[in-house]
Amino acid sequence: xxxxxxxxxxxxxxxxxxxxxxxxxxxxxxxxxxxxxxxxxxxxxxxxxxxxxxxxxxxxxxxxxxxxxxxxxxxxxxxxxxxxxxxxxxxxxxxxxxxxxxxxxxxxxxxxxxxxxxxxxxxxxxxxxxxxxxxxxxxxxxxxxxxxxxxxxxxxxxxxxxxxxxxxxxxxxxxxxxxxxxxxxxxxxxxxxxxxxxx
Numbered sequence: 001x002x003x004x005x006x007x008x009x010x011x012x013x014x015x016x017x018x019x020x021x022x023x024x025x026x027x028x029x030x031x032x033x034x035x036x037x038x039x040x041x042x043x044x045x046x047x048x049x050x051x052x053x054x055x056x057x058x059x060x061x062x063x064x065x066x067x068x069x070x071x072x073x074x075x076x077x078x079x080x081x082x083x084x085x086x087x088x089x090x091x092x093x094x095x096x097x098x099x100x101x102x103x104x105x106x107x108x109x110x111x112x113x114x115x116x117x118x119x120x121x122x123x124x125x126x127x128x129x130x131x132x133x134x135x136x137x138x139x140x141x142x143x144x145x146x147x148x149x150x151x152x153x154x155x156x157x158x159x160x161x162x163x164x165x166x167x168x169x170x171x172x173x174x175x176x177x178x179x180x181x182x183x184x185x186x187x188x189x190x191x192x193x194x195x196x197x198x199x
Contacts, residue, residue, distance in 0.1 A: 001134060003035065003138045004139065004168065005058040005139070006054070007167040014089050015087060016092065017054075018078055019077050022053070022054055023053045023054060024054050028168070032062075035062075039170075044135065046068065046125065047063055047068050049072055049139070050078070055139055078143050080108050080109040082106065119150035122148075122151060126175060141164050141165050152180050162185060166186055169188045170188050171186065
């Protein structure tokens with residue numbers, strides 16, 4: 001299960017967060033608590049999280065309810081946005097029109113690099129799971145969408161086929177007979193119009 005962190009002030013302000021370490025806001029904490037109650041009922045065997053505070057803050061209620069420790073993996077961090085981090089969509093559009101059109105920060109991480117990095121982390125998690133055990137991976141919108149796309153075998157030009165994950169929502173992947181399948185996407189919350197680091 002791939003769970004996006006709860007809301008932050010920068011989500012509300014429509015700022016590109018990237019790897020800036022922005023904590024959850026009050027709504028984000030409430031989203032994490034609500035989702036944790038639902039996810040705890042599924043009896044996960046493992047919780048792995050990005051080391052950024054908005055992800056660890058989201059994982060904390062689930063760890064408390066299940067008694068599991070949270071394993072941190074920096075490869076689950078959000079896409080590095082370089083000079084875009086902290087800027088609003090309007091500011092990015094105004095200052096970097098060509099880069100905005102292709103959604104590529106001039107000094108940030110490429111879609112392909114993020115997809116490879118996060119997919120590698122997800123494969124490491126999958127490798128330690130047995131049978132039908134459930135792992136909950138807490139990460140970020142672009143990181144999860146790109147990592148999922150890579151595991152599902154989508155070509156780079158189709159990464160946008162999967163829409164963004166809303167704050168506090170999750171997607172469910174399964175691996176059967178060596179093939180990854182997407183079972184659920186953007187579950188747990190109502191999708192909201194968001195500015196996300198993933199396009």
